[in-house]
């Protein structure tokens with residue numbers, strides 16, 4: 001296994017961080033917690049290019065992406081006069097473009113080496129080629145898929161699996177791949193919260209809708225049942241390992257512990273390893289104070305796979 005990390009993944013918001021309940025520097029904290037672990041860390045060479053992003057977006061989005069109001073809304077940051085677009089671009093969008101490059105790097109590497117690649121950031125599953133929302137601007141998995149098809153690492157008929165265990169339903173991926181029968185989605189999500197679109201929920205091939213308040217044992221049991229339905233015929237798997245399933249998280253509505261998150265990632269990765277599917281893990285949501293510890297515990301639990 002290799003970790004994908006860049007110091008600039010962190011959202012360094014200065015005083016603005018008091019407006020949002022999240023820990024924007026969790027990525028550096030994960031690296032600190034992994035200090036004693038002998039694990040290789042690789043870095044994307046730079047942010048994904050605007051050309052790649054433009055290639056992915058539909059025509060209307062290419063125009064709308066220039067609309068600063070849309071970006072402010074998608075980032076859920078109140079539009080404040082003293083916060084300039086350039087500030088947001090530098091502090092939030094640039095880290096996100098680096099994260100997209102990290103997911104693409106992870107996918108390229110796992111396809112050529114078979115090693116599990118773990119991107120600490122990315123997993124922006126509410127963004128699509130036609131929309132940005134829910135703190136997701138660029139659909140890193142969609143952009144990566146498009147580039148892998150272009151560079152020949154994936155063919156039109158190669159099957160790709162997306163396992164989304166962030167607490168929220170991955171509406172952006174479901175919409176982006178709505179017409180691609182070779183991309184399958186397994187989504188474990190809180191059905192009581194955003195996003196509630198039946199159109200995208202119905203696109204999920206292996207849905208695991210759960211209720212608010214679900215604890216670790218039930219969550220892991222239902223996930224395990226869904227994993228058993230998977231066959232070995234995928235060329236590549238993406239995982240969205242959101243830590244907003246933690247009980248301390250204010251948004252996710254589940255009651256998992258740090259140990260449950262570590263167990264979850266181990267369950268998924270050992271399953272995919274048995275099926276010999278190249279895998280890239282992405283971070284997803286979850287910015288509570290326990291988020292970094294849960295990610296570090298999960299990486300430690302999986303490091304021997």
Ligand SMILES: [Zn+2]
Nearest residue numbers: 166168244285
């Ligand atoms: Zn989430």
